[in-house]
Amino acid sequence: xxxxxxxxARKKRVSALNNAMGILQWDQQTMMPDGAAPARATVLAxxxxxxxxxxxxxxxxxxxxEAGTQADQLDEWQRANLRxxxxxxxxxxxxxxxxxxxxxxxxxxxxxIWREARPxxxxxxxxxxxxxxxxxxREEADIKAGIMGVTPYEAMLDxxxxxxxxxxxxxxxxxxxxxxxxxxxxxxQKQGAVPRxxxxxxxxxxxxxxxxxxxxxxxxxxxxxxGRLDTAHHPFSGGAEGDVRITTRYDEADFMKSxxxxxxxxxxxxxxNGLPHQWRGQPVGAARGMTxxxxxxxxxxxxxxxSEEFVRFLVxxxxxxxxxxGPAWEADNIxxxxxxxxxxxxxxxxxxxxxxxxxxxxxxxxxxxLAGELATADLPGAWNDMMQxxxxxxxxxxxxxxxxxxxxxxxxxxxFPTYSLGAMxxxxxxxxxxxxxxxxLPGLGRGDIRPLFDWLDLNVRSQGCLYLxxxxxxxxxxxxxxxxxxxxSIKARxxx
Amino acid sequence: xxxxxxxxARKKRVSALNNAMGILQWDQQTMMPDGAAPARATVLAxxxxxxxxxxxxxxxxxxxxEAGTQADQLDEWQRANLRxxxxxxxxxxxxxxxxxxxxxxxxxxxxxIWREARPxxxxxxxxxxxxxxxxxxREEADIKAGIMGVTPYEAMLDxxxxxxxxxxxxxxxxxxxxxxxxxxxxxxQKQGAVPRxxxxxxxxxxxxxxxxxxxxxxxxxxxxxxGRLDTAHHPFSGGAEGDVRITTRYDEADFMKSxxxxxxxxxxxxxxNGLPHQWRGQPVGAARGMTxxxxxxxxxxxxxxxSEEFVRFLVxxxxxxxxxxGPAWEADNIxxxxxxxxxxxxxxxxxxxxxxxxxxxxxxxxxxxLAGELATADLPGAWNDMMQxxxxxxxxxxxxxxxxxxxxxxxxxxxFPTYSLGAMxxxxxxxxxxxxxxxxLPGLGRGDIRPLFDWLDLNVRSQGCLYLxxxxxxxxxxxxxxxxxxxxSIKARxxx
Numbered sequence: 001x002x003x004x005x006x007x008x009a010r011k012k013r014v015s016a017l018n019n020a021m022g023i024l025q026w027d028q029q030t031m032m033p034d035g036a037a038p039a040r041a042t043v044l045a046x047x048x049x050x051x052x053x054x055x056x057x058x059x060x061x062x063x064x065x066e067a068g069t070q071a072d073q074l075d076e077w078q079r080a081n082l083r084x085x086x087x088x089x090x091x092x093x094x095x096x097x098x099x100x101x102x103x104x105x106x107x108x109x110x111x112x113i114w115r116e117a118r119p120x121x122x123x124x125x126x127x128x129x130x131x132x133x134x135x136x137x138r139e140e141a142d143i144k145a146g147i148m149g150v151t152p153y154e155a156m157l158d159x160x161x162x163x164x165x166x167x168x169x170x171x172x173x174x175x176x177x178x179x180x181x182x183x184x185x186x187x188x189q190k191q192g193a194v195p196r197x198x199x200x201x202x203x204x205x206x207x208x209x210x211x212x213x214x215x216x217x218x219x220x221x222x223x224x225x226x227g228r229l230d231t232a233h234h235p236f237s238g239g240a241e242g243d244v245r246i247t248t249r250y251d252e253a254d255f256m257k258s259x260x261x262x263x264x265x266x267x268x269x270x271x272x273n274g275l276p277h278q279w280r281g282q283p284v285g286a287a288r289g290m291t292x293x294x295x296x297x298x299x300x301x302x303x304x305x306x307s308e309e310f311v312r313f314l315v316x317x318x319x320x321x322x323x324x325x326g327p328a329w330e331a332d333n334i335x336x337x338x339x340x341x342x343x344x345x346x347x348x349x350x351x352x353x354x355x356x357x358x359x360x361x362x363x364x365x366x367x368x369x370l371a372g373e374l375a376t377a378d379l380p381g382a383w384n385d386m387m388q389x390x391x392x393x394x395x396x397x398x399x400x401x402x403x404x405x406x407x408x409x410x411x412x413x414x415x416f417p418t419y420s421l422g423a424m425x426x427x428x429x430x431x432x433x434x435x436x437x438x439x440x441l442p443g444l445g446r447g448d449i450r451p452l453f454d455w456l457d458l459n460v461r462s463q464g465c466l467y468l469x470x471x472x473x474x475x476x477x478x479x480x481x482x483x484x485x486x487x488x489s490i491k492a493r494x495x496x
Numbered sequence: 497x498x499x500x501x502x503x504x505a506r507k508k509r510v511s512a513l514n515n516a517m518g519i520l521q522w523d524q525q526t527m528m529p530d531g532a533a534p535a536r537a538t539v540l541a542x543x544x545x546x547x548x549x550x551x552x553x554x555x556x557x558x559x560x561x562e563a564g565t566q567a568d569q570l571d572e573w574q575r576a577n578l579r580x581x582x583x584x585x586x587x588x589x590x591x592x593x594x595x596x597x598x599x600x601x602x603x604x605x606x607x608x609i610w611r612e613a614r615p616x617x618x619x620x621x622x623x624x625x626x627x628x629x630x631x632x633x634r635e636e637a638d639i640k641a642g643i644m645g646v647t648p649y650e651a652m653l654d655x656x657x658x659x660x661x662x663x664x665x666x667x668x669x670x671x672x673x674x675x676x677x678x679x680x681x682x683x684x685q686k687q688g689a690v691p692r693x694x695x696x697x698x699x700x701x702x703x704x705x706x707x708x709x710x711x712x713x714x715x716x717x718x719x720x721x722x723g724r725l726d727t728a729h730h731p732f733s734g735g736a737e738g739d740v741r742i743t744t745r746y747d748e749a750d751f752m753k754s755x756x757x758x759x760x761x762x763x764x765x766x767x768x769n770g771l772p773h774q775w776r777g778q779p780v781g782a783a784r785g786m787t788x789x790x791x792x793x794x795x796x797x798x799x800x801x802x803s804e805e806f807v808r809f810l811v812x813x814x815x816x817x818x819x820x821x822g823p824a825w826e827a828d829n830i831x832x833x834x835x836x837x838x839x840x841x842x843x844x845x846x847x848x849x850x851x852x853x854x855x856x857x858x859x860x861x862x863x864x865x866l867a868g869e870l871a872t873a874d875l876p877g878a879w880n881d882m883m884q885x886x887x888x889x890x891x892x893x894x895x896x897x898x899x900x901x902x903x904x905x906x907x908x909x910x911x912f913p914t915y916s917l918g919a920m921x922x923x924x925x926x927x928x929x930x931x932x933x934x935x936x937l938p939g940l941g942r943g944d945i946r947p948l949f950d951w952l953d954l955n956v957r958s959q960g961c962l963y964l965x966x967x968x969x970x971x972x973x974x975x976x977x978x979x980x981x982x983x984x985s986i987k988a989r990x991x992x
Contacts, residue, residue, distance in 0.1 A: 012542070013542055013546070016538065016539045016542030016543060017542075017543070017546075019535070019539045020516050020517075020520060020539055020543060021516075023519070023520055023523055024516060024519055024520075027519055027523065031527070031724065032739065033719075033720060033721050033722055033723055033724055033739060034721050035719065035721035035722040035738065035739075036722055036736070036738050036739035038738075039515070039736065039737055039738035039739060039776075040736075040739070042512065042777075043512045043515045043516055043736070046508070046509055046512030046513075047512060047513070047516060050509070050513075050546075223529075223531065224529060225529050225530050225531035226529055226531040226532055227529055228527065228529055240532070240535065240536075240539070241535055242531065242532050242534075242535035243528065243529060243531075243532035243535060243536070280535075281538075
């Protein structure tokens with residue numbers, strides 16, 4: 001027990017540093033004056049090194065081993081906490097410090113070059129540094145794979161969605177790849193046969209949009225005494241334990257962009273806020289990986305908020321605050337706008353139906369990159385071919401082609417799948433919740449989120465990291481993660 | 497050299513944590529949602545413990561000793577840095593961890609009780625915990641005094657104004673105690689013989705006052721790419737290296753309060769911003785204690801901004817932004833308002849002439865407390881008697897008497913003198929600058945702060961902690977710190 005309690009004490013300290021970094025990173029995107037950027041980068045780098053030191057080393061390894069021999073003295077949550085501590089240790093400790101340092105430098109360089117090469121449509125400029133970074137990531141993946149006894153790609157995926165297997169991802173993505181292209185055609189045909197929905201005409205002043213954001217966040221019970229809404233270049237959810245901060249950006253010509261971003265980030269924030277308070281500061285009290293996290297944001301954004309019930313409830317509020325009148329502001333038209341399906345080049349603008357195809361493309365390519373089967377120079381061509389084949393459109397430049405995402409230039413491999421696995425999970429969880437409580441959709445229709453959130457609190461949020469992601473999903477929904485609920489949901493929404 | 501460089505590396509890391517804490521503390525006062533307060537306190541406490549661990553221990557002590565034996569290999573700045581590192585080590589390491597912990601608990605308890613006892617005018621409730629805290633502070637002061645070879649009070653003072661001796665403070669304060677009471681009478685007589693200045697009538701909307709704040713900060717060259725202005729319950733200057741953040745609070749009935757707070761905090765911020773950039777992250781690159789810090793805020797607030805030249809320059813801007821017209825908005829009237837002298841009970845509302853008397857009272861009493869010569873139960877009576885004697889007014893309750901300041905309930909001894917030593921220094925530095933450059937006052941008259949700031953950059957800001965506070969003042973002004981310039985300044989301002 002003593003070894004375990006010592007581990008808890010150490011994790012509490014690491015968590016203090018992580019919480020500090022969470023606020024500093026939020027500040028960096030929202031409040032920090034531009035000139036402070038280099039100094040802030042130094043502070044964050046020093047704190048990261050400190051955390052890394054606290055999360056590695058033989059002493060920690062010995063403590064984990066010792067606690068493991070006394071696991072029978074631990075209760076269920078403590079055992080799960082120890083499992084998560086061990087998991088974190090493996091990821092932190094697997095890679096030699098020298099390789100970590102090389103990766104940090106290469107990531108920082110390629111990110112910097114990407115920021116200039118992307119708008120200049122100059123992939124050739126980015127390629128050499130990207131190539132060097134890919135080589136380092138291959139080394140990292142191979143080392144971790146050896147230690148963890150998984151494939152190199154799984155070792156990457158495991159950072160974001162612990163325990164996830166390639167075979168599952170393949171099964172889900174193969175299924176979607178079979179199903180979606182034809183489905184997209186069907187939906188477009190159906191949508192082409194009716195009048196196009198009309199865009200409400202702006203401008204929509206930022207102050208009014210902010211008021212609408214706060215109003216919607218209130219409907220969802222956002223804990224304003226434990227969180228904030230601010231403006232940043234990119235919407236995100238961040239902050240610290242007990243202090244969940246989300247951001248959005250406002251487009252005065254289109255209020256829906258910010259509204260949906262706010263709802264999406266509110267979903268993330270409410271998940272964080274609903275994690276088990278008594279386990280704050282410990283790994284078992286943290287969010288259950290990025291697939292689950294994305295399931296919670298998409299559940300709010302795509303499942304709940306775009307339900308006919310909720311849109312009909314919300315439209316009068318939107319009209320009141322933004323002062324809209326006329327046919328463009330009718331609930332049916334707003335629903336039509338929310339449900340427009342259209343293949344496009346850019347992932348972040350994609351609708352929920354075509355989105356998984358963008359993710360599948362990245363999944364296939366990053367697996368090939370990690371396996372050394374795709375030369376960096378061939379990446380743009382491979383991207384364009386696959387985009388044509390999966391989504392049915394072909395990029396005319398690399399700006400909105402292979403260079404559109406920051407992930408690879410930042411050395412992030414294994415993250416992309418969690419977007420669509422999260423979409424699958426959101427549909428599956430929402431369907432399970434409705435089976436358990438038939439008042440969830442009617443609740444949304446009267447702006448009452450409690451029936452849905454009571455279910456989520458009990459089955460998802462309060463569970464922290466007690467189980468592995470897949471165990472949690474199966475316990476909550478009664479079946480392993482698959483595509484059935486997602487397919488049923490989009491069929492009902494777009495074809496019925 | 498190796499030992500010294502290792503010390504620099506360690507200090508750089510400590511500085512990253514201190515910068516992180518600076519932003520977290522700023523956030524706590526400006527942005528943080530209320531419910532996050534307990535979690536934030538935990539994060540800050542953990543970071544403080546980390547810093548304390550990094551700043552103590554035998555290994556560090558050995559490094560300092562070793563670097564000391566190689567001091568001939570160091571340049572002037574490195575030697576000063578080593579001196580500051582040693583100074584910080586003594587303060588951090590002198591007191592046993594057990595006593596530190598007791599003090600932290602006692603401070604936190606007495607601060608908490610003070611927050612309730614003060615508005616309830618219930619000193620009896622505060623007395624026991626205050627008494628226990630005083631006992632711990634006596635222990636701390638005695639231990640440090642023994643190690644440092646100074647008096648117990650000097651050991652406390654040394655935390656805020658390194659190297660300061662009681663005998664100097666006594667000489668300055670005795671002089672002021674002789675001079676000021678009679679001077680106050682003379683000024684009041686003179687002011688009583690002319691019509692009272694008239695208060696401009698509000699309300700002054702917060703947005704307009706904020707615009708005025710930004711305008712004035714721009715005149716002073718506040719680095720908005722390396723800093724911010726926000727709103728908080730109490731005006732302060734904080735943030736991090738390269739990221740100086742000030743706050744104010746707005747009273748819609750009185751725009752001068754916030755205006756002067758903004759100028760005061762801008763003075764603090766510009767000092768921080770002007771410290772030697774190449775020494776950021778090292779003790780020698782930090783501000784030279786609280787007397788110097790206060791001298792920089794008061795120099796801007798009391799010396800420069802209340803000069804007739806600057807007031808005449810600024811009044812049209814004030815009128816333009818706040819939309820004022822009529823006699824109350826004339827420069828002579830505004831000058832009259834700024835220069836009203838009136839004895840009062842509360843230090844933070846005191847004018848520059850009576851302010852030192854409030855400080856002298858606290859200095860005398862806290863010395864007696866530390867020496868064990870004044871029982872806590874007798875404190876309110878001693879306070880009231882001395883207030884009567886020094887300021888000429890007698891408190892009718894303890895709320896605005898002995899309980900008005902947070903310092904003692906927070907265990908802060910030795911800080912009070914720096915307010916008035918800073919006032920002496922500000923007058924002395926301003927006078928020296930004018931002797932060196934006769935364009936300083938004319939510059940203020942045309943809103944050109946450069947002549948003054950060029951001098952301050954060269955003689956004060958860029959010097960960091962290269963010298964001890966008194967050495968810096970003497971090098972910059974040609975004489976040791978005394979009362980002459982201050983007395984000359986108030987004579988010229990209030991009697992001529």
